[in-house]
Amino acid sequence: MKLLKIKQSIQRKIVFIAIFFSLVSFQLSADNIQMKKNINDITKIYMSSMTYIFKSQSIINQKNVDKSSLFGDAFIENIKQTYSVKYNEDFPKADHLAKKMLLQVMVEVMDDNKELIHDNEIGFKGVIPATYASQLSAKLATKGIGLTIKFTRTEKGIRNILNKPDAWESAVMEKMKTTPDIYYDENALLNGKAAIRQFTPLPMAPLCLGCHGVPGQNPLNVGKDKSQWTTIDITGFEMENWTIDDFGGGVSISIEKSVLQ
Amino acid sequence: MQSFMLSHNSVIKSVFLFVCCFAYSVYSFETNAQVIRVGLIDYPPHINFDEDLSKSPLYQYINTTLLPLGFTLKYVKLPRERASIELFKGRVDVLMPIPLENETMKTLSLPIFHSVPGLCFKKENFIPILSAIHRLDNLTIGVPASSKIVAGLTASKANLLQIKGENATNRGLEMTQRGWLDAFYHPSPIKVYHRKNPAYKELACSYFHGFATPVYIGISPKLPEKTFNLINATYQKAITKQSYEYYFASRE
Numbered sequence: 001m002k003l004l005k006i007k008q009s010i011q012r013k014i015v016f017i018a019i020f021f022s023l024v025s026f027q028l029s030a031d032n033i034q035m036k037k038n039i040n041d042i043t044k045i046y047m048s049s050m051t052y053i054f055k056s057q058s059i060i061n062q063k064n065v066d067k068s069s070l071f072g073d074a075f076i077e078n079i080k081q082t083y084s085v086k087y088n089e090d091f092p093k094a095d096h097l098a099k100k101m102l103l104q105v106m107v108e109v110m111d112d113n114k115e116l117i118h119d120n121e122i123g124f125k126g127v128i129p130a131t132y133a134s135q136l137s138a139k140l141a142t143k144g145i146g147l148t149i150k151f152t153r154t155e156k157g158i159r160n161i162l163n164k165p166d167a168w169e170s171a172v173m174e175k176m177k178t179t180p181d182i183y184y185d186e187n188a189l190l191n192g193k194a195a196i197r198q199f200t201p202l203p204m205a206p207l208c209l210g211c212h213g214v215p216g217q218n219p220l221n222v223g224k225d226k227s228q229w230t231t232i233d234i235t236g237f238e239m240e241n242w243t244i245d246d247f248g249g250g251v252s253i254s255i256e257k258s259v260l261q
Numbered sequence: 262m263q264s265f266m267l268s269h270n271s272v273i274k275s276v277f278l279f280v281c282c283f284a285y286s287v288y289s290f291e292t293n294a295q296v297i298r299v300g301l302i303d304y305p306p307h308i309n310f311d312e313d314l315s316k317s318p319l320y321q322y323i324n325t326t327l328l329p330l331g332f333t334l335k336y337v338k339l340p341r342e343r344a345s346i347e348l349f350k351g352r353v354d355v356l357m358p359i360p361l362e363n364e365t366m367k368t369l370s371l372p373i374f375h376s377v378p379g380l381c382f383k384k385e386n387f388i389p390i391l392s393a394i395h396r397l398d399n400l401t402i403g404v405p406a407s408s409k410i411v412a413g414l415t416a417s418k419a420n421l422l423q424i425k426g427e428n429a430t431n432r433g434l435e436m437t438q439r440g441w442l443d444a445f446y447h448p449s450p451i452k453v454y455h456r457k458n459p460a461y462k463e464l465a466c467s468y469f470h471g472f473a474t475p476v477y478i479g480i481s482p483k484l485p486e487k488t489f490n491l492i493n494a495t496y497q498k499a500i501t502k503q504s505y506e507y508y509f510a511s512r513e
Contacts, residue, residue, distance in 0.1 A: 125389055126390045159393075236395075236396045
């Protein structure tokens with residue numbers, strides 16, 4: 001009789017422990033899914049904003065046109081529309097500090113360029129997807145919220161040294177040569193702190209080749225005799241002669257776990 | 262009965278007198294305790310001495326943040342050179358904005374905004390992207406002697422010409438405008454490159470993004486710790502709710 005009671009008690013404890021662990025692992029898995037969703041949302045919002053900057057080149061560089069769509073709430077509205085078209089889904093809710101902060105920083109970056117964009121005596125303003133992305137990264141870094149975003153590429157093809165890949169990014173890009181898929185690492189470190197990192201490869205697009213392709217794709221050479229072509233692109237850099245099949249780099253996003261939680 | 266009435270009246274008079282004295286002493290104590298002297302430094306477009314102060318966005322933000330604390334805020338416009346001395350001596354309690362490039366000072370815990378250095382060119386020679394440092398090769402670029410120069414510029418093959426003296430920034434800009442320099446290094450070009458500035462219409466500036474310097478709100482060492490803590494906590498709350506940088510960027 002006593003033995004039976006002990007057996008029943010042990011059974012009850014085992015059941016309790018099993019339920020406890022399944023609940024904990026269920027919660028962890030739910031957290032993990034949420035973290036992945038947040039980091040994916042951030043990547044897509046970031047890429048949509050770069051697409052919108054590309055589409056807005058004529059407004060940015062033209063003289064005496066209405067440029068209000070590039071600033072404040074109107075700018076965010078346009079990014080939302082670009083997102084919906086690009087990904088065929090609704091724009092995510094700004095339900096996390098990192099997403100909210102990203103949208104605010106986008107407005108701040110465009111405001112930093114406001115005087116230049118409105119300067120009718122300057123033709124090419126230099127506000128292109130790559131420089132916009134770089135400004136966004138630099139601005140986010142000043143916020144101290146544990147979110148970093150970088151538009152990067154293998155070290156050999158980097159134009160701005162501030163976008164140089166770190167060891168994690170270099171290792172991931174090495175893997176990408178064989179498997180060009182989104183790489184997600186939930187146990188990474190960033191500046192010595194536990195972080196979640198994601199690298200999303202970007203396929204080379206025709207829009208990239210106007211600067212990074214061959215001189216024949218350089219808009220500055222349009223209508224000119226081949227002997228007069230320049231190998232310097234509109235931003236002042238030597239063109240790299242990349243083709244549509246080359247690796248286009250990618251978006252590297254890191255969020256400290258303390259921020260996500 | 263009459264003596265009761267007399268004593269009743271005198272009690273009322275005494276109570277009234279006591280209440281008046283108490284109210285006056287509380288009022289005068291509160292009034293003295295709540296005056297916060299805020300020193301302002303000309304830093305367009307955040308604080309612009311050339312226009313009505315109420316139009317300066319940094320004034321608006323700080324005024325809105327601190328007013329609910331019940332302080333009487335008195336604003337004093339100060340020249341940059343004298344401002345720090347006034348703060349250290351306690352003649353102003355708060356001083357803004359202060360880029361902490363060359364000095365140490367007690368400040369509120371978070372920066373109010375960040376200044377980004379850059380280069381100002383004559384518009385016809387404008388270089389928009391400064392990470393293309395090879396484009397600076399062989400240019401003569403004026404640099405204020407007191408300024409810390411960013412790595413992006415020191416790594417270039419430009420000829421850097423130091424400009425000395427108190428008015429180095431204005432002289433450097435003048436020299437660029439006259440074509441005596443190819444460009445001028447400015448620690449914060451936003452101060453000069455804006456539509457409200459009539460002085461440098463022929464110049465345009467681009468930025469060394471990624472080399473920002475935090476700009477703070479300085480606090481006098483003589484301000485009582487309790488008042489500092491109250492201001493600091495309120496300021497932190499306001500920044501978390503809506504940062505000044507976002508407030509500035511999203512204004513009409």
